[in-house]
Amino acid sequence: MGLLLFDVVLCALLLTLAGAAMLSRQLVHAVTLFIAFGVMMALAWARLQAPDLALAEAAIGAGLTGALCFTALARYAGDAGYPKPKLWLPLVFVAAVSALLLYSVFQIPAQPTTELSERVAEHLAVSGVSHPVTAVLLNFRAWDTLLELLVLLLALLGARQVPSQLPLHAGWSLSVSWSRLLSPMLLLLSAYLLWRGAAAPGGAFQAGALLASGLVILRLNQQLAWLSWQNFAVRTLVLAGLIAFVMAGLASLLLPGQLVWLSWPVALAGGIILLVETFATLAIALTLALLVVGEPEQEPADA
Amino acid sequence: MTLVLLLLLFSMLLGLWRVIKGPTLLDRLLTIQLFGSSGVAILLVLSKLLALPALLDVALLIAILAAAAPAALVQRLGKSRADTRSLGKTP
């Protein structure tokens, strides 16, 4: 009963924050509301017993989204105001669509279809890890993860085609030293999440997102001058996730008894997954960080 | 335990007014700070209540990122012209 009330308040908060972000008059307010919305989403995932998602959402929402949006805002500075758009026509249309959606989601039966999760549980023992989400991501549906790394790479390559420079400003010394103080902890926590992914919530995506947030925060505080596409090691590591994945797939094909691409032999599965995940973490972290703060360094224009 | 959870969420609900109404950007950023720390507390209690120890990791993650992020973000936004202008003014 109490938990239901908690759900009601949480859902109301989520909807209010989203609605206010969409309707607020100034863009900067929309962005802050959206960041608050991200924090609440992490809580919702935690409540819905999806700790993996809560980890990823927290890492993305608290670090990356904020940096992305504030960078975009800084570009908007000095932009003229926009005329206030009409509210009623879209509102009526959207209300109708929402009513339809509401009607259809209430048709969904509460009885779960357990076929897939039963099959996951059945094959968990031969996957090399004991955490089902990691087993799905890195073994049963390894194709998805491989292609996702490709999508990340494509996003980075695409963003690099449209560079627009925004100078980094000298950080406040308190902020710089505080972020430096926290950086070992960030590194340690993401390594822990990566390692932990084999048996408990954690894994390459969460660790990668966290590491990316850390890199972005340090970069915004004028650290990590090496973090740019010009650096050969960075480029190599960005590609390393994909390469390690493909190599692992090819190598496991060569082993006797292996017929299917991207299916790991049982005895080696744990090791292969850890290896692939390590490179994937580094690749995800660097790709996301470059996407967020990737522009070439430049002296402030009028300093 | 559920009562604690509810009251913590209620304290976030109180903050909602400030994040929507402002009036200054500082108030909004502050409310995000409040959401961060109440969120950490809620996650701690939830991890106990739902018996999900992994939520403690989530709480640590939010704590560390919320610790470092606002400062970095604010620099990105606010210092741009203000800083160079003030540098120009000093004799």
Added chain:
Amino acid sequence: MLSFYLYLATAALLLGVGSLGLWRGPELLRRILALNVIGAGIFMLMVSLAYRPVLYGEPADSVLHALVLTGLVVAVSATAFALALLGRLLARPQ
């Protein structure tokens, strides 16, 4: 049971709110945020569906969790790409 439908309804309403923002704008950045809100609604739909086994005392559906996890990271990279395009658009001399 009730919370399951509550989160489903929230997912549907988030989709509605997001599409309102997408239509209304007026700034491009707000439209990108609106797309993210719609994405959040869809993720919430999937996660609520994954929550159903919990109602019957079983662990949540890991396949859906894995899908949403992939989706979260793809969504942030797509947002970053969209914002890069936006930055280029704004940097263009008027």
Added chain:
Amino acid sequence: MSILQLCSWLLLALGVVFFLAGSLGLLRFADSFSRLHAVTKADTLGLGLVVIGLSLQSHWREACLMLLIWLVVMGSGAVSCQLLARFSHEQQANPVEPADPGQED
């Protein structure tokens, strides 16, 4: 109910009170800087009390993790308080964007 549990519940209740006080301060105080003060201090203390309260009911490893979380939040409360105040101060001195009209819907 053992003494330990009683203490734990008392601490939890006290922690929640501090959280609510912080939020009330955010809501009621007159200007941004006093609100800043209310949030960053009261919440840190509230979180500390919640952490100690929960630790009394937990395994020692979880208690250590929670203590670490509290330490981080304590540091970040102090630092971000300073930084946000400084940001606001600089922005007031030379505003980048037109001043906020103060009301909106």
